[in-house]
Amino acid sequence: MSLLFDLLKKKLSGFREKLKKKVEVEEETVSEETIAEKPREEVVVEETQEEAAEEKAVEAVEKEKPRELKAKVSAASKLKRAFGREITIQEKNLKGLLWELELSLLESDVEQTTSEEICREIKQRLSGKKIRRKEDIDGMLKKEIRDALLSMMETEEIKLLREIKNKKEKPYRILFLGPNGAGKTTTMAKLSHLLQSKGLKVIWSASDTFRAASIEQLEKHAEKLGIRVVKHSYGADPAAVAFDAIKAAQSKGIDVVMIDSAGRQETDKNLMKELQKIVRVGQPDLKLYVGEAFTGQALLQQAQEYDKMIGIDAFVLTKVDTDAKGGTIISLLYKMKKPVLFVGTGQEYKDLQRFEPEFVLKRVIG
Ligand SMILES: Nc1nc2c(ncn2[C@@H]2O[C@H](COP(=O)(O)OP(=O)(O)O)[C@@H](O)[C@H]2O)c(=O)[nH]1
Ligand SMILES: [Mg+2]
Known part of the structure; x- marks a missing residue:
């Protein structure tokens, strides 16, 4: 030097x-x-x-x-x-x-x-x-x-809380998308915790019917947060679970339905068909793609594929508390022009922050 x-x-x-x-x-x-x-x-x-x-x-x-x-x-x-x-x-x-x-x-x-x-x-x-x-x-x-x-990095802003509150026909529906292990389920729990603190009621659809133990994982979080989980058995049609969860929310006046999903390879045709069906049946207001902030180029490719097949409205980028350098977020915002709503900063429920561009600038240019 x-x-x-x-x-x-x-x-x-x-x-x-x-x-x-x-x-x-x-x-x-x-x-x-x-x-x-x-x-x-x-x-x-x-x-x-x-x-x-x-x-x-x-x-x-x-x-x-x-x-x-x-x-x-x-x-x-x-x-x-x-x-x-x-x-x-x-x-x-x-x-x-x-x-x-x-x-x-x-x-x-x-x-x-x-x-x-x-x-x-x-x-x-x-x-x-x-x-x-x-x-x-x-x-x-x-x-x-x-x-x-x-x-x-400029994108259209989504004011989630306002959108949820302004929606005339309850419930507001959020579909969580993204690869395995990216943090979908954890982010669902964190976001629920946040919305609960604003007085909103949440229900979950256990629509990852593919990965072993995914329903149990959801139930553990649900118990801690006091959230009802709508579930079928493993191997069941994820769209049918989402349908039931929405019905349950409508009958109980619950504000938000969060739909978990399985994340296999984005090249998996069956997964994409499954997700497309959830979208058709569940009509989500927000399709939230959850990706790991440090995966770089691979994240961009995966997200572009999901966007092409399913459509993405916004991102949550997780694990910025690990070695994320921030550059991935710049590429994502620049190439896809979709907002990053939150970043995940740890494993606890409180570890979800609203995304601010400054956050990236600090990491990239000091
Ligand atoms: N350090 C850290 N770990 C996270 C974060 N978000 C999720 N995780 C961890 O990542 C792992 C996979 O998360 P999970 O929600 O099961 O991913 P899913 O397969 O997409 O549903 C779990 O061990 C989580 O605790 C984060 O923001 N920071
Ligand atoms: Mg999961």
């Missing part, structure tokens, strides 16, 4: 000197008063062959090192120390920063094409931008990167 920084420092100090000289020459001939009257002049930063060679050397060293965007933003922004009146940022000045950003994104598990597009967007935002002397360039660069990432 230190070798890398030495190279960067050398490169930036050469750059600084050059700018300083240029500005000093200008300031000898132009007084402060005339500067005020004159239209602003631009100092365009040119790159010498020497600098280009250094850049290559920096890149070679960087290839072997772990990266930290936080440090790199700050290093690249030393551009600022050049005391020009106004500097126009050119594409070539951004090469190093963008390269670093892309690697940081990839290391945070952002999918390849998404990270390329993010970098392109940031290049567009920054190229040609004029920087005034004394401007906080560290802050400016970070803000541009933040803004670009935020705009790429």
Whole structure:
């Protein structure tokens, strides 16, 4: 790391000197008063062959090192120390920063094409931008990167509580989708706990009739939370269970039905047919895809397949308390344009947080 920084420092100090000289020459001939009257002049930063060679050397060293965007933003922004009146940022000045950003994104598990597009967007935002002397360039660069990432993560907001309360014909129906072990059942329990704390009544449909012990697992949670489970036997038709649960909710005035489901491979045709039938019969208001936040590219592929076959309205990303780097969430939001409602932050009922984009930014760019 230190070798890398030495190279960067050398490169930036050469750059600084050059700018300083240029500005000093200008300031000898132009007084402060005339500067005020004159239209602003631009100092365009040119790159010498020497600098280009250094850049290559920096890149070679960087290839072997772990990266930290936080440090790199700050290093690249030393551009600022050049005391020009106004500097126009050119594409070539951004090469190093963008390269670093892309690697940081990839290391945070952002999918390849998404990270390329993010970098392109940031290049567009920054190229040609004029920087005034004394401007906080560290802050400016970070803000541009933040803004670009935020705009790429924008999705339509779903206010779940309001939707549940506004639904005229009770119950509100939520179908939980996603691969085995992703955390569907646990998330169902957490979300129920949350809704119960808001005074809503919940009932469950044990529509994972495939995996051994799934009904018992549901019943254990149900007992702790005081929730009724509608169940059939293993191997039964999951859509029929959902149908019964909805009927039970209608007759008892229960606000929300949560439908569990089995998660095998997304390529499993029978599973997809089973889920399509649950959708036909159960008419869910919300199809919630539960995925593990750290699975990266695989999560995106699975979710796209589920979306094609079943349709997804929103996501819950679980296990962010483990090694989730956050990049998966960026790719998911960018590629699928569907909101992430919650993130799972542990195994307890309370460990469900509303998703905020800041949460990802903190992890990805510091
Ligand atoms: N650390 C952590 N573990 C979780 C989280 N959500 C679920 N789990 C665990 O993941 C495992 C599988 O969860 P489960 O709900 O059975 O997944 P399902 O097969 O999709 O229904 C269980 O051991 C859960 O306790 C989370 O947010 N954080
Ligand atoms: Mg389950």
